[in-house]
Amino acid sequence: MRCLVCQNESLAGSHAELAEDLRREIREQMKAGKDDAQVIAYLTERYGDFVLYEPPFKPVTWLLWLGPLLFLGIGATAWYLILKRRRTLQDTPVDERQLVAAAKLLDEK
Amino acid sequence: MIPELGHFVLIIALVLAIIQGTLPLIGAHRGNVALMALARPTAQGQFVFIAIAFGCLAWSFLVNDFSVENVARNSFSQLPEVYRITATWGSHEGSLLLWVLMLAFWTMAVSVFSRHLPDDMVARVIGVMGLISVGFLAFLLLTSNPFDRLLPPAPDGRDMNPLLQDWGMIIHPPMLYMGYVGFAVAFAFAIAALISGKLDAAWARWSRPWTTVAWAFLTLGIALGSWWAYRELGWGGWWFWDPTENASFMPWLAGTALIHSLAVTEKRGAFKAWTVLLALTAFSLSLLGTFLVRSGVLSSVHAFATDPTRGAFILGFLAVVIGGSLVLFAWRAPKMLTGGSFNWFSREAMLLANNVILLAAMGSVLLGTLYPLFMDALGLGKISVGPPYFNAVFVPVMAPALFLMGIGPLARWRDASLPDLFTRLKWALAVAVATGLLLPLTLDGFNPWATLGFALAAWILLTVLIGFRERMRNGARLASLPRAFWGMQMAHMGLALGVAGITLVANYEQERDVRMNIGDHTTLAGYTFTFKGTTERPGPNYRAARGTIEVSKGGKTLYVLHPEKRIYNASGMAMTEAAVRYSLTSDLYVALGEPLDETAKAWAVRVYHKPFINWLWIGALFLVVGGFLAASDRRYRIAVKKLEAPAGAAAQGA
Amino acid sequence: MKRWIPLLVFAVLVAFFAKGLFLNPREVPSPFIGKPAPAFTLPVVGEAERTFSPADMKGKVWVMNVWAPWCVSCRQEHPVLMALAQSQPVPIVGLNWKDKDREAAALLERHGSPYVAVPDDLDGKVGIDYGVTGTPETYIIDQAGIVRLKHVGPIDPDTWKSKFEPKLKELGA
Numbered sequence: 054m055r056c057l058v059c060q061n062e063s064l065a066g067s068h069a070e071l072a073e074d075l076r077r078e079i080r081e082q083m084k085a086g087k088d089d090a091q092v093i094a095y096l097t098e099r100y101g102d103f104v105l106y107e108p109p110f111k112p113v114t115w116l117l118w119l120g121p122l123l124f125l126g127i128g129a130t131a132w133y134l135i136l137k138r139r140r141t142l143q144d145t146p147v148d149e150r151q152l153v154a155a156a157k158l159l160d161e162k
Numbered sequence: 163m164i165p166e167l168g169h170f171v172l173i174i175a176l177v178l179a180i181i182q183g184t185l186p187l188i189g190a191h192r193g194n195v196a197l198m199a200l201a202r203p204t205a206q207g208q209f210v211f212i213a214i215a216f217g218c219l220a221w222s223f224l225v226n227d228f229s230v231e232n233v234a235r236n237s238f239s240q241l242p243e244v245y246r247i248t249a250t251w252g253s254h255e256g257s258l259l260l261w262v263l264m265l266a267f268w269t270m271a272v273s274v275f276s277r278h279l280p281d282d283m284v285a286r287v288i289g290v291m292g293l294i295s296v297g298f299l300a301f302l303l304l305t306s307n308p309f310d311r312l313l314p315p316a317p318d319g320r321d322m323n324p325l326l327q328d329w330g331m332i333i334h335p336p337m338l339y340m341g342y343v344g345f346a347v348a349f350a351f352a353i354a355a356l357i358s359g360k361l362d363a364a365w366a367r368w369s370r371p372w373t374t375v376a377w378a379f380l381t382l383g384i385a386l387g388s389w390w391a392y393r394e395l396g397w398g399g400w401w402f403w404d405p406t407e408n409a410s411f412m413p414w415l416a417g418t419a420l421i422h423s424l425a426v427t428e429k430r431g432a433f434k435a436w437t438v439l440l441a442l443t444a445f446s447l448s449l450l451g452t453f454l455v456r457s458g459v460l461s462s463v464h465a466f467a468t469d470p471t472r473g474a475f476i477l478g479f480l481a482v483v484i485g486g487s488l489v490l491f492a493w494r495a496p497k498m499l500t501g502g503s504f505n506w507f508s509r510e511a512m513l514l515a516n517n518v519i520l521l522a523a524m525g526s527v528l529l530g531t532l533y534p535l536f537m538d539a540l541g542l543g544k545i546s547v548g549p550p551y552f553n554a555v556f557v558p559v560m561a562p563a564l565f566l567m568g569i570g571p572l573a574r575w576r577d578a579s580l581p582d583l584f585t586r587l588k589w590a591l592a593v594a595v596a597t598g599l600l601l602p603l604t605l606d607g608f609n610p611w612a613t614l615g616f617a618l619a620a621w622i623l624l625t626v627l628i629g630f631r632e633r634m635r636n637g638a639r640l641a642s643l644p645r646a647f648w649g650m651q652m653a654h655m656g657l658a659l660g661v662a663g664i665t666l667v668a669n670y671e672q673e674r675d676v677r678m679n680i681g682d683h684t685t686l687a688g689y690t691f692t693f694k695g696t697t698e699r700p701g702p703n704y705r706a707a708r709g710t711i712e713v714s715k716g717g718k719t720l721y722v723l724h725p726e727k728r729i730y731n732a733s734g735m736a737m738t739e740a741a742v743r744y745s746l747t748s749d750l751y752v753a754l755g756e757p758l759d760e761t762a763k764a765w766a767v768r769v770y771h772k773p774f775i776n777w778l779w780i781g782a783l784f785l786v787v788g789g790f791l792a793a794s795d796r797r798y799r800i801a802v803k804k805l806e807a808p809a810g811a812a813a814q815g816a
Numbered sequence: 817m818k819r820w821i822p823l824l825v826f827a828v829l830v831a832f833f834a835k836g837l838f839l840n841p842r843e844v845p846s847p848f849i850g851k852p853a854p855a856f857t858l859p860v861v862g863e864a865e866r867t868f869s870p871a872d873m874k875g876k877v878w879v880m881n882v883w884a885p886w887c888v889s890c891r892q893e894h895p896v897l898m899a900l901a902q903s904q905p906v907p908i909v910g911l912n913w914k915d916k917d918r919e920a921a922a923l924l925e926r927h928g929s930p931y932v933a934v935p936d937d938l939d940g941k942v943g944i945d946y947g948v949t950g951t952p953e954t955y956i957i958d959q960a961g962i963v964r965l966k967h968v969g970p971i972d973p974d975t976w977k978s979k980f981e982p983k984l985k986e987l988g989a
Contacts, residue, residue, distance in 0.1 A: 078944060098847065099947035106548025108533075113542045117533045121526035121555045128518035136511055139503050439822060446826075459836035473837045481830050488823040495819055532832070539835040 165230050165309040168218030172309075175211040175266070176299040178204045182269075182292030186285035190358075198285035202273040205288050208295065209266040216263050219308050220250045229315035232256060232308045238321035238732045240703035248332045249322045254456060254472075255308035257335060261452070262298050264336070264343040265291065272347060272372075279368060286354035287347070294346055297479045305472050321703065321732030330390030338383025338410060342448040344376020345417060349445035352438045353487060356494040361438060366428035369441065371793040373424060374649075377417045378789025384410050385782035396738030396753045398673070398770045400778065403552040405460040408531045409451030415524035416444040419517045426513050430575060432501025433514070439491060440517070446484040447524075453480055459535055507578040512570035519563040526555050557611075564618045564661065567654060568625035572632070590628055594621035605670060615665025622658035626651050649792025656784025663777030672771045675755070679764045687771035689750060690714045696727075696754075696765065704728040706739070709754050709765065713743065725767075727754045748773040847947070848963040853880075853955070854945040858935035861912055862921045868909070868935040870961055877987045879980075880955045881931070881971075882911045882943060885919040887951040893970035894927060900976065901930035906984055909933050913951055914940040956980065958987050 075096070082092050097105065108114050182204035189197025219232070223246045228234040236253040237246055251260040269291040276284045302308070325331075351369040355361045387407070392400040401407065420440040427437045454460050457473030504510040530547045537543055572586060598617025602609045629651055633643055676684045678693035685691070694710040706726040713721045723741035730737065740753040748771060755766030848854075857869040870880075881897065883890040901908055910931035912920045920934060937943055946955070949968070956965040965983045967975065 075944065078941070099945060100847070100949075106546055107550035107554075108545045108547055113537060114533075114545065117529060117547065117551070118555075120529045121522065121559050124522035124525040124529075125519070125559060128522045132511075132515055132518050135514065136504075136506055138499070139510075140505050141503070435819075443822075453833065457833075457837060459833060459839070477830065477833050477837065480833075484826055485823065485830070488826055492819040492823055532829075535836045535839075536832060538839050539832050 164218050164221050165227065165311065168215045168222075169307065169309040171211045171218070172215045172299065172303060175208050175215065175262075176296065176303060178208040178211065179292050179295040179299055182208060183289055183294075183296050184292075185289075186292070187289035190282040190285040190289070193282075195281065198281050201285045201288035201292075204292065205266070205269040205273045208292075209263075209270040212259075212263050212266045216250070216259055219256060219259060220247055222309075223247060223250050226319070228317070228319055229312055230308075231310045231312040234312050234316035234319050236319070236322050238319040238703055240731060241319070241322060241327075242702050244329075244332070245322055245327050248326075251335050252322050252326050252331075253308075255302070255306045257339075258298070258302050258306055259308050260335060261339050261343060262295065262302060264339045265295050265298065265346060268340075268343055268347055268376075269295070272350075282358065283354055283360075283368075286357055287350040290350040290353045291346055294350075294483065297483065301472075301475055301479065305475050319732065321730060324704070324728065324730045324733065324735050324737045325394060328390060328394050330386055330393065334383060334386040334390055336383075337379055337386055341376050341378075341380020341383050341417075342410070342413065342451070344372065344379055345413060345441075345445040345448050347372040347376065348420065348441040349487070352441035353490065356438060356490050359494065361434050361496055363428055363431050366424050366437065367798070370421075370424045370428060371795075371798045373417065373420055373441070373444075374789050374793040377414070377421055378786045378793070380410070380414050380417060381782060381789065382786045384414060385779055385786070388782075389779050392775070393740060393742060396740050397768065398671075398740070398751045398753070398772060400667075400775065401549075403530070403549045405531050406451075406455050408527050409454050412524050412527055412531075413444050413447040413451065415520050415527070416440060416447050419520040419524075420444050422513045422516050422520075426501075426510055430501050430504075430510060432504075432510060434500045435491075435495040436517070438495060442484075442487050442491060446480075446487070449476075449480050449483060453477060454531070460531065502576065504576045505578070507569075507573055507580050507583060509570060509573040509575045509578065512566050512573050515566050516563055516570060519559065519566075523556060523559045523563075526559055527552065530555065557614075561614060561618065564622060564657070567657070568621045571629050571650060571654070572625060586628065586632075587625065590621060590624035593624060594618070602669075609669055612665055612669045615661055615669070619658045619662035619665065622654055622661070626655050626658070644795055644797075645791045646795035646797070649788045649790070649795070651788070652791060653785045653788030656781040656786075656788060658781070659777045659784060660781030663774045663781060666774040667772050667778070670773050671775075673768065674770075675766065675768050677758055677764055678767045684767075684769065686769050687748075688715060689720075689771070691752065691767075691769050693765070693767060695763065699726070701728065703732065704730045704737075707754070707757070709741075709752075709767070711741070711752050711767070711769075713750060721750070723750070723752045725752045725754045727757075744776060746776060749775050848955075849966065851963060852961050853957045853963050854942070856935070856937075856942045856945065858937055858942060861915075861934040861936045862924065866933075868933045870957065872933075873907070873909070873957070874961060875959050877906060877956065877958050877984060879906055879908045880911055880957060881908055882913050882946070882948050882951055882953045882955075884913045884951045885915055885923045886917070889970040890952045893952050893972075894930070896971055896973060896976070897930035898928055899973075900971075907932040909935065911942065911946075912936050913943045913948065914938065954980075956983055956987070 079092055079096075082095065087095075093105070108117060110118055182201060185197045186201035186204075189195070189200070222230045222233050223237050224243070226233070226237065226239050226246070228237075232253055232255050233249075236256070237249045241249065249256070251257045269288060272287060272291070273284070276287070279287075348369050351365065351372070355365040384407075387410070388400045391402065392398065420437065420443075423433050423437045423440055426433050453473070453476045457476060459473065501510075530551055533547050534545055537545060568590065569583060569587065573583060594617045597620040598613040598615075599608075601616045602612040605612070629647075630640070630643075633647070634640070672687050674684055674686050676682075678684070680693060680695040683690050683692040690713070692712045692714065694712060696707040696709045699706045699708040706728040709725045709727075711723045711725065712719050713723060721743050723743060725741040726739035728737045728739055729735070738753050738755075740751055742752075743750040751770040751772055753768045753770075755768055758764040758766055853870050855870060857867050860866040860868050881893075883893070897908060897910075908931055910929070910933075912934050915936065915938065920936070924931075924934065935942070940948075946953075952970055954967045954971055955963055958964050964987060965980070967979060971980070
């Protein structure tokens with residue numbers, strides 16, 4: 054849960070007065086036997102998704118949640134394609150080989 | 163007078179930066195030795211003048227010159243002397259001056275430690291750094307002059323933000339900026355190589371130590387920031403995924419990728435275009451961080467006061483520097499496949515996988531940090547993206563990289579076979595898996611996250627040990643192993659310690675938030691905390707309610723902790739000063755919340771038991787030391803000159 | 817072509833940043849726009865017997881201003897509201913939010929009241945129901961009791977002209 058009046062602090066960690074009020078409200082609702090989902094619904098009804106630090110999974114946040122998977126997927130594909138090409142690379146250009154040899158010679162143990 | 167002097171020398175520094183950013187580059191292009199020779203003296207002169215300017219600002223803070231607006235807004239007559247000096251870089255203007263000072267320092271370092279480099283290379287590298295400096299000095303002088311006077315002078319200052327009044331904050335920004343700005347060297351080397359077309363192993367070898375040192379400083383800066391947050395923000399967290407933290411973490415991820423791909427480029431001549439792109443990316447992300455923190459486009463706890471003109475200026479600068487460098491990249495990056503062949507389990511393949519994963523992680527952090535901005539800009543509503551998102555996304559993305567970290571250093575270049583690797587690693591794998599499965603059972607029952615964390619930490623540690631053993635078997639003695647090897651292994655070990663610490667603290671920490679009257683006690687992790695009340699205690703620039711809490715175990719009093727709740731005189735801000743009992747295996751952390759009745763006898767008190775949290779920072783220290791060790795390897799000091807001739811000749815064909 | 821991708825990605829980012837410079841990341845939109853205003857019944861400051869409830873305003877377009885005696889920008893806003901109360905017909909209700917020191921009555925006595933009623937939200941619960949994050953905040957509520965507009969921060973003559981007047985006209989007030 055995000056504190057609403059602070060720049061970017063959690064509701065639990067904030068010293069602001071409104072955060073205290075909201076904490077109290079949450080405590081009272083918990084005592085009244087409401088579960089997490091109900092309390093969260095209570096807050097988002099009033100303050101919108103902005104109060105949630107964990108954004109809900111819905112069409113406008115699909116890219117957010119699936120993005121990392123997408124990045125990893127692109128990366129894995131690139132890795133695979135590069136490796137495939139590298140493996141069949143027959144002959145290394147002569148100057149490159151010399152360069153590697155030169156570098157190796159200069160490498161102290 | 164002193165502030166005017168500071169302003170004046172800054173203008174001189176700008177003039178020098180303009181010379182440094184133009185003539186040597188022209189000289190390098192035309193082969194004019196005289197123009198190229200301007201690079202070193204202008205860079206060194208610039209450093210001297212910026213250092214004087216910085217001294218002037220520090221002096222104004224030290225003597226409480228409240229006729230300087232920056233001092234009046236960020237300092238206070240009752241502020242202790244140490245903090246008056248550190249307040250120099252506590253504000254937007256001052257921290258920017260520190261940024262510029264660091265840039266000048268790095269440039270000077272390049273000018274001194276580059277005697278083995280060809281003149282045109284030096285001229286280009288220093289010239290590019292001069293251009294960056296021009297942008298920042300102009301930004302400083304035009305939009306954020308730290309020496310602006312206030313008429314009439316303020317009777318007293320408004321005080322430094324109490325959160326920053328801590329010694330962690332004294333050294334955190336300089337270290338962080340050393341890292342940020344250090345990537346400018348790798349950036350300048352990359353640009354110079356792109357311009358000259360000499361994108362070769364020699365270039366990689368020159369950039370490597372600079373990049374590694376910058377990376378080590380950045381690591382130190384981030385670790386100090388996290389340690390500061392842990393002690394100072396009052397609720398025991400150590401990483402919040404705040405945009406400001408992400409702004410420093412993204413260059414770190416890109417820099418880590420860069421260090422590894424530089425290794426491939428240096429040793430095998432492969433991935434040249436990719437390495438150059440990473441060098442550009444690492445510094446671009448540093449600049450991006452500066453923009454995010456100072457422009458107000460994202461809301462963050464640590465954000466500086468926001469101002470759209472400043473934002474527009476940095477954005478323009480960003481577009482020129484990053485856009486320009488990416489155009490240069492698209493135009494000049496080598497189009498040929500470079501380097502030799504390698505197979506699925508070669509070290510090259512492992513390092514490439516490491517790069518892919520690190521960049522995916524960096525992309526995820528970037529996506530999460532900017533997503534609220536994307537949605538807002540497109541009118542799709544406001545959301546917050548906080549720790550639950552980042553934790554959920556970052557851990558699974560990074561886990562494979564930690565696994566590969568165990569294999570990479572043991573895989574041979576070019577051609578490694580899986581059966582061979584398996585024979586060498588099967589015991590480590592078995593022990594790591596067993597640790598992951600069994601250790602949580604002895605603690606708190608099965609827990610998949612703990613299993614993953616422990617297994618990975620054990621795996622990395624064991625493979626590091628195998629690495630040493632194999633080297634020793636080949637007849638090497640510990641002391642004679644190259645520092646680069648030691649550095650790498652220490653850094654990897656540091657990561658293992660960090661992963662172990664994070665796993666333990668994230669899965670097994672305990673906390674209690676209780677109302678306590680005098681004499682009340684609460685029990686946590688076997689310790690009994692007894693509240694003995696609070697006393698008034700005045701500080702130099704604040705009033706504090708100082709709590710006394712006795713910690714006992716089995717009836718024996720072990721420690722007495724004194725958390726404080728402070729009200730700062732000038733700003734009226736309330737601050738929680740937690741009391742922490744540090745130890746290698748667990749921290750006891752106590753913080754005062756709010757007084758709960760009129761007479762302030764009863765308080766809300768928060769107590770935490772944080773197992774192994776210090777391993778996190780010890781691990782970070784290993785990373786830092788590892789970085790410095792690797793950068794000080796003998797071959798960078800000796801071999802550079804000898805490499806020039808063959809590498810230069812070879813690069814003509816590439 | 818592949819080499820231009822980084823530049824392309826960067827260009828997209830810059831476009832967003834440029835747009836972002838003109839947005840305020842802290843302005844939280846109200847999820848109540850287009851939804852019924854939450855019901856409440858509260859005592860009215862200065863009138864011992866009277867209570868106020870949004871239902872009382874049914875059939876009218878009205879403005880609810882959330883304020884507090886301890887709030888500095890509300891004082892800045894006060895003269896603007898006074899002028900509005902005299903120059904235009906829409907009734908303004910002043911929700912007195914978390915007035916723990918009980919100063920509202922005296923304050924309105926001294927400086928005049930632009931409000932037709934001042935419901936007293938002592939514990940701040942009604943404020944939370946409306947998603948108030950800080951005073952002053954101002955709502956337009958229509959004839960059917962639907963929230964039509966929310967403004968965060970003090971009202972000055974310009975914001976009234978550019979933001980409130982068109983909305984009120986649209987609602988036929």
